[in-house]
Amino acid sequence: MKKVKVLALADKRKSEISKRDVGEISGEIPILITYMSCLAEAGASRSDIFRLVGEWKDFKWSKHFRQIYLLADRLRYGYAKACNTIAKKISSGVLRETILRFAHALASGESESEFLARERKLVTITYFDKYQRSLETLKTWGEAYxxxxxxxxxxSITVVLSCILYSGFSPSILFRFTVLAMGIVSITGNFLLYRVAPKEKKNHSLEIKPKKQVLIKRLRFPLPILGAFLSLFLFFTGFGLSLALIFFALTIFPLGF
Structure with a gap:
C-alpha cells in the first residue's frame, strides 16, 4: 500500500510538470511510436519495450512509460490496466490517447507488433499532414510580414521626404519614429513566425556531443554578455554607436560560425 501511495504522488507531480511540455510531447509522438515499433519487430518482449522506452531520458514522455513498467513489474499490474492508470494522469491529450489505444489493444489480445505497425502508419500520415499545414501557415504569415x-x-520614407521638401521641418523626430515603427513590426513579425513555425529539435541532448557543440554551449552566455559590456564601454567612451555595434557582432560571431 505504501508503494502505491508513493507512486501515485510521483505520478501527480510528474503530470503537473508535463502540462508545460504538452506541445513538445505531441511533436515527439512519431519518434515514440517508431522506436516502440522497431523494438516489437526485433522481438523484444512487452516488458522490455516499456522498460527501454522508460529508460530513454531525452524525451518528456519516457517517465510515463517508466511508471507503467514499474506498476507492471513491481506491483503486478497487467499492462493494459497499468496503461489505463497512468494515462488518466497525463496532461498531453495526444500521448494519453496513444497509451489508451495501446491499452485497449493489449486488453483485446492484439500483439504489440501488429498494433505498433498500424499505429506507426497512422502517426506518420497525421504528422506529415500537420507539418504540411504548418508550413503553409508559415508561408502565409511570411508573406504578410x-x-x-x-x-x-x-x-516612412514618403513622410520624411515630404517634410524635407515642402515644410522645411527637420525630419529627425520622424526618422526616430520610423525606426521605432520598423523595429516594432520586425519584432512582432519574427515572434509570430516563431510561433507558427513547426517545432523541431536541431541538436540532440545526449551526454556525448561533438567538441564544437560543447564549445558553443559553454560560450553561448559569456560571449554575448562580454560583447554587451565592451560595446557599452566603447559607446560611452566616444567611439560611436556604429563601432560599438560592429564590435558586438564580432564578439558573438563565433557562436554561429
Missing amino acids: SATLISVTFI
Missing part, C-alpha cells in the same frame, strides 16, 4: 515591412518602410 514581408508586405507589412515594405509598406511601413515606404510610408
